[in-house]
Amino acid sequence: MIRFHKEGYKIITIALILSIAGILLAEKFIDILWLVKTIQIIIIVFLIIVLQFFRNPKRVAPLNEHALVAPVDGKVVVIEEVEEPEYFKDKRLQVSIFMSPINVHVTRYTMSGIIKYSKYHPGKYLVAWHPKASTDNERTSVVINNKSFGDVLYRQIAGALAKRIVNYAKEGDKVVQGTDAGFIKFGSRVDLYLPLGTKLNVSIGDVVKGGIQVIAEK
DSSP states (O other): OOOBOGGGHHHHHHHHHHHHHHHHHHHHHOOOHHHHHHHHHHHHHHHHHHHHHTBOOOOOOOOOTTEEEOSSSEEEEEEEEEEETTTTOEEEEEEEEEOOTTSOOEEEOSSOEEEEEEEEEOOBOOOTTSTTHHHHBSEEEEEEEETTTEEEEEEEEOOSSOOEEEEOOOTTOEEOTTSEEEEEETOOEEEEEEOTTOEESOOTTOEEOTTTOEEEEO
């Protein structure tokens, strides 16, 4: 059975109503059969795109405090040592995962632990792969702490199409690996900032599944 994320309920309902109305109106007011069918097919395709975007497949995390799971579905596009200026203010290992429009857009907690920091930043809507997207785009920064990894920061980043980031993490919350941490509506990328020396199980170009696939170990 297909499950949908709660953040999509309103949009799905509106899309469904508009789709039904469009199909019926095309049938009633257009006399050219091929044009009616073309319009109806376009409407159905639009509805399918909306539905698949908000799907929320059930995932069972390993619940291993010595492992990090991918926070989202997508493609690994960056692995490099960088200076993280917002929270750590020192060098970290950055792993970035890009989500295409066909990916599941649920954000999941990469590990179990305590939320130490959670902050929303308004910003621009540069394309997700732009070098300044991590610092200039609309984004949220969340830091989780556990005994094995210490502090790990993940950042939800809006892209050219994303206009709303949903973040459920609140400072002081105790969270469980693989559970729902938020959603990026029509967007786009999540960056992880890990301690230097963290053993990675992924390489640039790998496609990962959020909430279940182990991407790093301690």
